[in-house]
Amino acid sequence: MNSNCPINEHLNRRSLLKSSLVTASGASLMNWGGLFSSDAHAAEAGKKNKHCILIWLNGGCSQFETFDMKIGRPTGGLFRDISTNTGESRVCELMPNIAQRMDKLAVIRSMKTSQIDHPGGIYLMHTGYQETAAVRFPEIGAIVAKYCGEKKSDLPNFVKISSNGNAGAGIIGPQYSPFSLDKDGRLPTFSESYLATPIETRRHGLRDFMEERYAKAHKAEPARMHRESYDRARRLQNVRQAFDVDSEWEKYRDRYGNSKLGRRLMTARCLVEAGVSFVEVGQSGYDTHADNFEGHKSLVPTMDIGWAALLDDLSERGLLQDTLVVWMGEIGRTPRINNRSGRDHYVRSWSTALAGAGVKGGIVYGESDKDGIDVKDKPVTEGDFFGTVYTALGINPLEENYAGVRPIPLAPFGHTVVKEILA
Amino acid sequence: MKSFHFVAGFVCVAAVAASTVVADADELRASIDQRIEAAWQVNKVKQAEPATDAEFLRRVFLDLHGVIPSREEAAAFLDDASPDKRSKLIDTLLEHPRFAIHQSDVWDLIYFTRNPPGYDTDKRQGFQNWLREQFENDVPYNEWVKSILRAEGDTVKNGSPMFYVMYKSQPEDATEAITQKFLGIQLQCARCHDHPFEEWKQTDFYGFAGFLSRLQVVDVGTVDKQKAYAIGEMNTGDVLFTGPVTEQKRGQKGEPVKPKFLGGDPLVEPELPEDVKDPRNFPNGKQPPAPHFSRKNALADWITSPDNPYFARAAANRIWAQFMGKGIVHPVDNLSPANPPCHPELLDELSKELVAHKFDLKWLIREIVNSRAYQLSASGDNTEAMPLWFERARYRPLSAEELFESWLLASGYQDAHKASGKEPEDRFNVRGFTWDYMRRFFGRPNDGMGNFQGGMQEHLYLNNGQIHQLISKDKGSLYDYLATSESPMEERVERLFLQVLSRKPDAEETAQFVTHLSAEDDQRNRIHEAIWTLMSCSEFRFNH
Numbered sequence: 032m033n034s035n036c037p038i039n040e041h042l043n044r045r046s047l048l049k050s051s052l053v054t055a056s057g058a059s060l061m062n063w064g065g066l067f068s069s070d071a072h073a074a075e076a077g078k079k080n081k082h083c084i085l086i087w088l089n090g091g092c093s094q095f096e097t098f099d100m101k102i103g104r105p106t107g108g109l110f111r112d113i114s115t116n117t118g119e120s121r122v123c124e125l126m127p128n129i130a131q132r133m134d135k136l137a138v139i140r141s142m143k144t145s146q147i148d149h150p151g152g153i154y155l156m157h158t159g160y161q162e163t164a165a166v167r168f169p170e171i172g173a174i175v176a177k178y179c180g181e182k183k184s185d186l187p188n189f190v191k192i193s194s195n196g197n198a199g200a201g202i203i204g205p206q207y208s209p210f211s212l213d214k215d216g217r218l219p220t221f222s223e224s225y226l227a228t229p230i231e232t233r234r235h236g237l238r239d240f241m242e243e244r245y246a247k248a249h250k251a252e253p254a255r256m257h258r259e260s261y262d263r264a265r266r267l268q269n270v271r272q273a274f275d276v277d278s279e280w281e282k283y284r285d286r287y288g289n290s291k292l293g294r295r296l297m298t299a300r301c302l303v304e305a306g307v308s309f310v311e312v313g314q315s316g317y318d319t320h321a322d323n324f325e326g327h328k329s330l331v332p333t334m335d336i337g338w339a340a341l342l343d344d345l346s347e348r349g350l351l352q353d354t355l356v357v358w359m360g361e362i363g364r365t366p367r368i369n370n371r372s373g374r375d376h377y378v379r380s381w382s383t384a385l386a387g388a389g390v391k392g393g394i395v396y397g398e399s400d401k402d403g404i405d406v407k408d409k410p411v412t413e414g415d416f417f418g419t420v421y422t423a424l425g426i427n428p429l430e431e432n433y434a435g436v437r438p439i440p441l442a443p444f445g446h447t448v449v450k451e452i453l454a
Numbered sequence: 455m456k457s458f459h460f461v462a463g464f465v466c467v468a469a470v471a472a473s474t475v476v477a478d479a480d481e482l483r484a485s486i487d488q489r490i491e492a493a494w495q496v497n498k499v500k501q502a503e504p505a506t507d508a509e510f511l512r513r514v515f516l517d518l519h520g521v522i523p524s525r526e527e528a529a530a531f532l533d534d535a536s537p538d539k540r541s542k543l544i545d546t547l548l549e550h551p552r553f554a555i556h557q558s559d560v561w562d563l564i565y566f567t568r569n570p571p572g573y574d575t576d577k578r579q580g581f582q583n584w585l586r587e588q589f590e591n592d593v594p595y596n597e598w599v600k601s602i603l604r605a606e607g608d609t610v611k612n613g614s615p616m617f618y619v620m621y622k623s624q625p626e627d628a629t630e631a632i633t634q635k636f637l638g639i640q641l642q643c644a645r646c647h648d649h650p651f652e653e654w655k656q657t658d659f660y661g662f663a664g665f666l667s668r669l670q671v672v673d674v675g676t677v678d679k680q681k682a683y684a685i686g687e688m689n690t691g692d693v694l695f696t697g698p699v700t701e702q703k704r705g706q707k708g709e710p711v712k713p714k715f716l717g718g719d720p721l722v723e724p725e726l727p728e729d730v731k732d733p734r735n736f737p738n739g740k741q742p743p744a745p746h747f748s749r750k751n752a753l754a755d756w757i758t759s760p761d762n763p764y765f766a767r768a769a770a771n772r773i774w775a776q777f778m779g780k781g782i783v784h785p786v787d788n789l790s791p792a793n794p795p796c797h798p799e800l801l802d803e804l805s806k807e808l809v810a811h812k813f814d815l816k817w818l819i820r821e822i823v824n825s826r827a828y829q830l831s832a833s834g835d836n837t838e839a840m841p842l843w844f845e846r847a848r849y850r851p852l853s854a855e856e857l858f859e860s861w862l863l864a865s866g867y868q869d870a871h872k873a874s875g876k877e878p879e880d881r882f883n884v885r886g887f888t889w890d891y892m893r894r895f896f897g898r899p900n901d902g903m904g905n906f907q908g909g910m911q912e913h914l915y916l917n918n919g920q921i922h923q924l925i926s927k928d929k930g931s932l933y934d935y936l937a938t939s940e941s942p943m944e945e946r947v948e949r950l951f952l953q954v955l956s957r958k959p960d961a962e963e964t965a966q967f968v969t970h971l972s973a974e975d976d977q978r979n980r981i982h983e984a985i986w987t988l989m990s991c992s993e994f995r996f997n998h
Contacts (some may be wrong), residue, residue, distance in 0.1 A: 034727075163573075163627065187910065204907040221919040230976070234983040240966055241991045248833040253849040253906035254992040262912030436640060436788050 075300035081353055081388050081424045082177045082303045083312040085171065086296070086338060087194045087362035089150070090318030094376055095126050095364065096327040097123050099140045099399055106366035109324045117393045125331040129337035134393040135351075135451040136343055137385045141397025143410040144378045149318070152361030152378070157196035159442050160425070166434040167201035174441055175309040176200075176207040178426045186273060186307050192216045192295045194313030195361075196283035202228040202434045206260070215291065216298035222267060235265070239318065273305040274298075282343070285399045288336035296337040300344050303354055313414065317360055321371035342386055351387045355423050359383040360444030366403045380406045383416065391454050414446030422448045482807055482821040485555055489800040493843050502831040502846035502924055508957035509847070509998075510540060510829055511637075515956070516852065516997040517777055517823065518547040522705035522860040525953040528854025544823055548816055554589035557815075558582060559855055560776065564635060565602075568897045573671065574609075574681055575620050581610035595769055595813040596758040599636060603754030605685040608741070610677040610745040615685045616893055618669060625666040625693060629659060632666075633716070636757055638768030647698045652790055653717070660695040661714030665721070665753035667693040668745070668816030673738045686742030687750055690730045703832055713749055715756050719762075723747055760809045764789060770804035771795075773815060777822045779840040779848025796842060796963045813847070832998035840904055850997045851899035851906050854892040857995075858882065864954040873930030886923050891915065907994070916990040925985050936971065936981045943968045954988035 100123055101107040112121040115133035122130050129136070146155040155161055156169035169177075172189040180188030187210035189200075198242055200207040213219055224231055276298050283381075287293030292314045299310040314334055319326035338358065345351040363381020364374035380399040386392065397409040411419075418428040421441055428442035494501050505513065511531050515523045523531070531543060548551060562582050566575060588598040598614075605615035621628035626645055633639040643649045644659035668688040675682060693707030711722040724747050736742040757765055768789055775781035782801040783789050795801045804818070811817045822828055827974050839849045852860065862868045862884070863866040871879065882889040895915040899908055916923065927933045931952055947967040951959040959967065971980055988994060 042668075058737075143953045176680055204905075206909040208909065208911060221914045221917075224918055228981075230979055232985070237533075237966070237970055237983055238987045238991060241963075241987055241993065244962070245992050249992075250835050250837050251832070251849045251998070252837050252995060253839045253841055253851065254907075254998075256906055257908055257995055260908055260910050261913045263910040264917055267910065267914070298587070431991070436785070436793065437643065437791075 035196065045242050047117055054326060070290050078381075081175075082307070082350070083171070083179070083309045083355045083357060083388075083420075083424060084296075084299045084303060084341070085174045085194075085309070085357045086310055086334070086341075087196075087313045088334070089153075089195050089313050089315040089360070090149070091321060091360045091362035091364055091376060091381075092317045093319065093327055093364040093397075094140070094380070095366070095374070095403060096125060096324070096331060098138045098384065098395075100381045101366070101405055102256070102399070106368070106404075108368065110327075113364075120171045120395045125327060126334045126335040132339050132342050132386075135346070135386045136149065136392055137390045137394040137409050138382060139384065139395060139396050139416070139452070140380075140382050140399055141406040141409050141411050142378075142381045142383055142416065143406050144362070144381075144413045147362060147376045147378050150374075153195050154198055156359060156413065158198050158201070158402070159413055162198075166309075166439060168198055168439065169201035169203045169207065169432070170196055170198045172209055172309040172311055172419065173200035173203055173207035173351050174421070174426070176202055176423060178430070179424060180207075180308040181306065184306055185263070185270045186302070186305060187267070188280075188308045190299075190302055190307050190309065190314070191311045192298060193291075193315075194311045196311075202439065203432050210314070212274065212298070216295050218271065220309050223271075224268055239370060247315050271305075272303070273302060276301050283340070286344070287340040288333055290333045290337065291428075292333050293337040293340070295342070296341045300350075301350075303345070303350060304348065319364070320373040320375055323364065323368065323372060323374040325372075346386065353388050355388040355390065355420065356386045357383070358385070380404065385420070385423065385452065389425065389454055390452050391412065394452050396449060409449075411449060412446065414443040415449060418442035418446040419449040419452065424441070425452055466946060478893055482803070482818075485803060486800065486821065486825040487827055489797055489803075489843055490825075490832055492559050493797055494845055497843055499843045502834045502836070504826065505829045505831045505847060506907060507540075509542070509831055512956040513832075513847065513997055514540075514544060514823055516549065516856060518544070518556065518819070519550065519552035519851070520559060520856045521552065522863055523956050524863055525949065527957045528952050540829070541824055544820060546627045548820060551590070553816075554586050557589045558586040558993075559853070561585060562851075564772075566620065568893065569651065572619050573619050574683070575616060577680065578616045579610070580608075580610040580613040580640075580680070580682075582613070585672050589816075592814070592816060594885040595808075595815050596760070596765070597813070599765075600754050600758040603632070603636075603757060605753050608674050608677055608682040608684045610680045610682040616682060618685045619671050619683050622671040625663040626659075626667070627725045628666045628669075629663040630845055633662065634756070634787040636768065637716070637762075637764035638771065638783070638787050639716070639764060640788050640790060654697070656698065657711065658714070660693050660711040661704075661720070663693045663715035664711050665749045667691055669750060670736055670742070672736045672742050674741055674830075675739045683800055684741050686736040687745045687748055689730045689745045690732055690746075710843075713753070718756075721747070721752055728969065758811075766809045766813070767801065767805040767814070769813070770803060770808045770818065773818050774801075774804060774822065775904070777819065777828060778844055779850060784840075785904070839906060846996055849906065850904075851908060851995060852896075852997060853899070854896040855882070856997075857896055858889075858892050859926050860994075861921065861989055864932070864994075865985060866930060866935070866953065867926045869925045870928035870931040870934065874928060884924075887920055891920060895919070906921055906996075921989065922982070922986070925989070932985055936984070937977070943972050947971065950984060950988065954985065 040285060053094070095101060095106065095108050096110060100110070100112045100121065102112055111124045113124045113127065113130050115130040116124055117133045120133055122133065144152070144155060146152040151162065157170040160168040170190065174190035188266050189207055189209045191209040191211045193214040199209060211219055226234065227230060246254065246258065279301060280294055282298050284293070292312070295312045299312050300346045302310050314330065316326065342351065342356065345354050345356070363377045365377040368374060380403055397411060398407045399405065400407040421428040426441065428446065428448065431438040431439045431440050433439065456753065511528060512522055515521065531539060562585055565579065582657065601614045602617045605618050606612060607615060609616045609619060620630065622633065630642045630645070633641040641654055641659050644654040644656050648655045652818040668691045669714040672686045673681070674684045682987060692710035692712065695711045696706050715721065726746060730746065756762065760766065771781040771783050771789065772786045775784070775786045782797050783793060799938050806889045808818055827844050830845070830847045832849065836845050839982045841848070879885065895912045899906060925933060932950065936950060939946050944964055947964050948958055948969065951957060951963065967984055971984055975978060
């Protein structure tokens with residue numbers, strides 16, 4: 032059985048995908064047998080050698096204190112804007128590092144979505160759909176795991192670090208469920224075997240005896256899946272070191288900013304490098320109904336350093352061209368500043384940003400009106416946004432999964448892909 | 455090959471072929487087997503061998519009680535030589551209190567799912583107790599469904615109103631749920647547009663929602679220390695219909711739609727007295743008054759009527775699926791013309807007989823589990839979890855509840871607890887054990903279509919999680935027996951298998967486990983490993 036061999040004898044997923052890209056044909060992949068058994072989309076493999084890192088700004092980051100400043104307007108707030116390395120766009124002074132990476136970003140300043148509260152917004156901006164009792168919609172992470180992930184990898188394909196959203200894999204099945212690390216990016220409860228290797232091996236031997244005998248007489252699919260999942264859980268022990276980033280953190284601590292968020296972002300880079308297809312990293316605290324400016328002053332600079340370091344790091348390693356970095360929260364914040372110096376929930380006009388795989392850098396797409404009350408030009412709905420993200424990842428957003436008999440496209444019907452920001 | 459219909463003319467041919475079970479010809483079980491076997495012949499399908507006694511034993515316990523048999527029950531059945539011991543066991547199991555407990559678990563989950571949408575529906579003991587009582591008292595299915603849909607009283611004392619609480623202020627969601635769960639109809643497409651390939655129009659959807667649009671969830675205060683709700687119904691108000699979603703304009707006002715029975719006539723309502731005036735909201739803290747005329751009750755009566763063309767059929771199909779793995783129409787909540795039954799005459803007969811037997815689910819269950827079709831083996835080369843022609847027993851992952859209670863029995867945790875003289879524990883509240891983890895790791899083993907979706911996470915739990923805490927070492931536990939018994943190791947291994955897998959080990963298994971347990975080194979771990987192996991293996995994970 033696979034699980035008895037050490038990790039270095041396993042197919043390295045990155046090298047496998049590289050070599051398959053060179054041959055770029057179904058025939059050469061035949062040798063790999065089940066590796067592309069995922070409905071044998073072998074010919075499309077090249078398109079799907081993609082990863083995604085989602086930076087999730089929980090609570091809803093303010094567009095006015097990041098990418099959509101309204102200097103001199105009553106809605107503008109306290110901060111100044113600064114110039115960027117594209118020469119055209121200007122961003123908030125809280126983001127000096129991102130200002131110098133605007134050539135890599137496609138910022139959407141015309142988000143217009145439908146869920147104004149946190150639970151609804153979190154669900155919406157993870158699935159592209161409003162929550163209903165009838166359909167369990169899958170999260171973006173599960174979708175990327177399914178369409179970009181390598182099934183035979185020892186690593187889970189959908190990893191969450193201290194983030195939100197509980198839609199999970201929904202109708203596409205728990206094998207794409209998020210594998211959640213703890214808030215410091217370490218492995219969670221029950222993922223560590225408490226047995227010494229010889230004892231675990233002995234135990235496995237006895238179990239294997241039962242399983243093999245059972246498998247001989249019982250060929251049914253569920254039993255096979257059960258055996259394979261056991262194997263994957265056991266193989267996770269082989270790749271535990273992928274989650275052990277302590278020594279890497281020593282080296283990169285300063286670069287990512289010495290913060291929890293920085294460490295999570297660096298962990299995301301390490302996991303993508305190891306072959307994980309989707310990593311979601313959360314930063315909480317943006318729900319600034321009171322003291323919006325203080326709040327953003329304490330959160331945005333940490334995020335600015337970490338995000339910029341992530342882009343540089345991915346880029347230097349040649350990973351950025353295959354990795355889409357998505358920056359968003361569930362909602363934006365109100366133009367009106369309330370009597371507690373806060374900004375409330377707002378979804379008529381807000382901002383998100385993309386960088387890396389499949390998107391053009393140096394773009395600011397869409398525009399809000401002079402006070403940021405409504406979208407003036409090129410509104411982007413949640414459907415449009417997810418359609419664009421999936422397209423950038425080489426996934427057809429109209430691909431369907433089924434909720435019973437009802438076909439569910441990955442991004443809702445009627446969406447429009449924002450082609451202008453795609454490479 | 456994929457044709458779902460078969461020729462009725464073959465039925466007689468097959469009926470002659472097999473008749474080993476002593477059953478009255480007019481019993482439904484005989485007819486089930488005739489029809490199932492005829493379909494094998496027509497479709498040239500080779501059926502599996504009959505289930506062994508041990509296979510049958512474990513399967514029927516899990517299906518009727520939601521838990522494996524105890525060691526004593528298993529031994530008694532396996533050693534019984536009487537020819538009718540299977541039907542006798544079935545009769546015993548059906549009259550045991552566990553039958554009601556398990557059935558109410560099953561139906562409660564059908565209605566509420568693992569994650570009901572809020573409003574305290576996760577704390578619904580009132581509903582669960584009420585539902586269990588319906589099974590304990592053999593209340594006919596149509597009667598208790600009527601109670602759910604009439605929703606009288608409150609959610610704590612009466613229980614049944616909890617169903618509507620889930621759909622607070624959402625008559626459209628309630629419409630989708632009621633049509634799916636009670637009638638097997640997928641109406642949700644018609645919420646936004648006329649159904650693309652079925653007869654349902656948007657007006658059908660909103661006609662149905664019209665029965666429900668006057669409902670309000672009323673907070674009636676605290677009853678028995680729990681928050682209680684009641685369902686109030688206004689005298690006025692209609693659902694508004696704005697046409698296909700794609701043609702809707704911002705700020706558009708809809709047209710009121712009158713209630714209309716699905717596929718039938720509009721509701722005829724008595725004239726309202728002139729001076730009727732509804733409050734804006736029913737006041738909290740007291741039971742809302744009944745309306746002059748209840749649309750909700752009219753709907754409840756129509757749905758549960760023996761003449762309703764969908765109701766009995768949907769129920770018969772659901773019961774069949776519960777025991778046979780998949781419905782005669784699969785999935786069970788889509789009895790659409792576009793999704794035909796694999797055995798149409800059988801489904802007709804089950805539905806007709808269910809009505810004739812006054813919606814007695816226990817009777818129907820007894821007939822199904824007494825059939826040869828139910829009592830087929832699970833072994834063989836067929837890889838399907840739920841074989842199309844029911845030619846082999848299905849594979850069904852145990853639910854979180856089944857798994858947990860079966861583990862307690864298998865490890866002897868319960869025996870040890872009893873032996874200790876401590877107070878009995880709540881069903882899912884066991885010391886040092888977190889039920890929430892069970893929900894998280896095992897709460898949704900299916901994709902909603904009956905397909906097993908167990909992933910890596912459940913094995914992290916099985917390999918490294920709290921299952922190990924259930925392998926009690928206390929006096930009276932299986933571990934304690936294996937560690938302290940003076941009996942020959944062969945005998946101890948036999949008891950290990952009987953207690954965990956409800957069967958005796960074969961010679962190879964005995965040899966392997968005797969060797970494992972007889973080694974001199976590391977005794978403690980070895981015993982634990984042996985028990986864990988049987989509690990976590992595929993044979994335990996599934997009902998097959």
